[in-house]
Amino acid sequence: xxxxxxxxxxxxxxxxxxxxxxxxxxxxxxxxxxxxxxxxxxxxxxxxxxxxxxxxxxxxxxxxxxxxxxxxxxxxxxxxxxxxxxxxxxxxxxxxxxxxxxxxxxxxxxxxxxxxxxxxxxxxxxxxxxxxxxxxxxxxxxxxxxxxxxxxxxxxxxxxxxxxxxxxxxxxxxxxxxxxx
Ligand code: AMP
Numbered sequence: 001x002x003x004x005x006x007x008x009x010x011x012x013x014x015x016x017x018x019x020x021x022x023x024x025x026x027x028x029x030x031x032x033x034x035x036x037x038x039x040x041x042x043x044x045x046x047x048x049x050x051x052x053x054x055x056x057x058x059x060x061x062x063x064x065x066x067x068x069x070x071x072x073x074x075x076x077x078x079x080x081x082x083x084x085x086x087x088x089x090x091x092x093x094x095x096x097x098x099x100x101x102x103x104x105x106x107x108x109x110x111x112x113x114x115x116x117x118x119x120x121x122x123x124x125x126x127x128x129x130x131x132x133x134x135x136x137x138x139x140x141x142x143x144x145x146x147x148x149x150x151x152x153x154x155x156x157x158x159x160x161x162x163x164x165x166x167x168x169x170x171x172x173x174x175x176x177x178x179x180x181x
């Protein structure tokens with residue numbers, strides 16, 4: 001992609017203060033994906049470092065990770081595997097709890113969705129504290145996947161989620177960063 005043609009993706013993401021609660025700025029990718037050229041650019045930039053990485057599967061985290069994950073899987077010509085919230089997948093699953101500010105949540109992956117040793121890329125729209133992505137990394141380790149990298153449209157670096165993943169030896173690719181919460 002030549003620089004001249006590049007869209008500033010940050011400009012296409014809507015920021016909504018005090019949602020879902022006071023003090024949080026919600027980074028809304030619905031305005032990015034409604035913009036055809038911006039969506040296409042985001043998908044290409046997510047996939048770009050992995051074009052020659054022999055990826056077998058894209059793993060996307062519910063729900064916004066599905067939007068980008070399906071498109072990146074199509075671009076790379078590989079399969080897509082969903083990680084879902086507890087109780088949504090119909091087959092036998094492996095699950096992983098992760099901490100929320102108040103309480104615990106759980107994500108699940110079909111046990112047979114990834115063969116041991118398959119090379120996977122884990123994708124979500126945004127990384128904040130890294131709790132969700134980190135639980136996804138643990139699930140993938142559980143089924144014996146070879147995690148090539150994680151990729152996000154948005155990083156909130158002040159919340160240190162990307163640092164958390166890098167500390168676990170996981171590569172993190174992201175397209176734009178917003179300071180603050
Ligand atoms: P975390 O587990 O803290 O890294 O949070 C990541 C998940 O929460 C992602 O699936 C995001 O979609 C969502 N999320 C967290 N913070 C925000 C935010 N400020 N704006 C939009 N989505 C967010």
